[in-house]
Amino acid sequence: MNLMITKEIRKSILQMVYRSKSSHIGSCLSIVEILYVLYFKVMRIDPAHPDNESRDKFILSKGHASAALYATLAEKGFFQKQLLERFYVDYGLLPGHVDMKAVPGIEASSGSLGHGLSIGIGMAIANKLSNNPGHIYVLLGDGECNEGSIWEGVMIAPMLKLDNLTVIIDLNKLQGYGRSDEIINQSNIIERxxxxxxxxxxxDGHDTEEIEVALKYYHSMPKVIVANTIKGKGISFMENKLEWHYKSPNTEEYQKALAELGD
Ligand SMILES: Cc1ncc(C[n+]2csc(CCOP(=O)(O)OP(=O)(O)O)c2C)c(N)n1
Incomplete structure (x- = not known):
């Protein structure tokens, strides 16, 4: 079951990026298992009632990986899968960076890196003040953690004892133009x-059981899960290759990738 759904999400991402000749396929592929566990195993959400007051909320702060979120929401039934064809095309519906007004199920627009944690903290505070049981999940990129605004959030959330907030860092060790540890070395990110x-x-950010256990583990303070992932995961020639941050597959590469993902 896990495998079937994650494979479908990966196929949708591949098709969307190929069709629109757009970027960020590597960034999408590293977070598929995390999104799968959140949306299919952990979060209290109902695609038939996306505005339910007490729902859990997810913020994809690394909004350039929008195709992964749109594909997961479609798989979960928030909207018809056919709408994925309208990703990042002229007169399309689904912009290249996450748009909360595009389709049901999206809680925050993102794309300018560094803002998702503060948005999530605001939501977590609001839930505390209104006794709302909804939990807030925020997914950050490891490169994104170089943003100063992230560290304002890192400082304030434990002070406010926001035990209704969980952050997941997609530690795929690559950014747009290089290796994360060569740009700003945060190899001790957990200690920080x-x-x-x-x-x-x-x-291990690709092990669905480990992800589920970490997400469900009780915590009295805000929680951060550092998920060790592989950029481009699931398509062999894209794995851990910087060029697949911006590159879009040509027809030959698309066919090869599709064959690898199988039926
Ligand atoms: C404020 C801001 N600066 C620069 C960019 C351009 N940009 C898009 S993706 C990216 C790299 C992000 O790296 P990381 O957070 O590690 O995510 P990954 O793609 O590796 O998953 C950059 C710099 C942006 N979107 N927002």
Whole structure:
């Protein structure tokens, strides 16, 4: 079941990016298992009632990986899968960076990196004030963690004891133009977040059981899950290759990738 759904999500991402000749396929492929576990195993959400007051909320702060979120929402039944054909095309419906007004199920627009954590903290505070049981999940890129605004959020969330907030860092170790540890070395990222008072977890971000256990584990403080992932995961020639941040597959590459993902 896990495998079938994650494979379908990967196929949708591939088709969307190929059709629109757009970027960020590697960034999408590293977060498929995380999105799958959130939307199919953990979050209390109902595609038939996307505005339910007490729902859990997810913010994809690395909004350039929009294709992965749109594909997961379609798979979950928030909207018809056919709408994915309208990704990043002229007169399309689904913009290249996440748009909360495009389709049901999206909680925040994103794309300018560094804002999702603060938005999530605001939502978590609002839920506390109104006794709303909804939990807030925020997914950050590891390169995105170079943004100063992220560290304002890292400092304030434990002070406010936001135990209704979970952050997942997609540690795929690559950014747009290079390796994360060569740009700003945060190889001790867990110790850094821990020092500010976060509950920390270090997991394999492609192991769905590990992801589920980490997400469901009780925590009294805000939690950060550092998910070790592979950029381009699932398509062999894209794995851990910087060029697939911006590159779009040509027809030959598309066919090869599709064959790898199989039926
Ligand atoms: C504020 C801001 N600066 C620059 C960019 C351009 N940009 C898009 S993706 C990216 C790299 C992000 O790297 P990372 O967070 O590691 O995500 P990944 O794509 O590796 O998953 C950059 C710099 C942006 N979207 N927003």
């Amino acid at each position: 977040w821990k020092a500010f008072g976060w509950d920390t977890y270090d997991i």
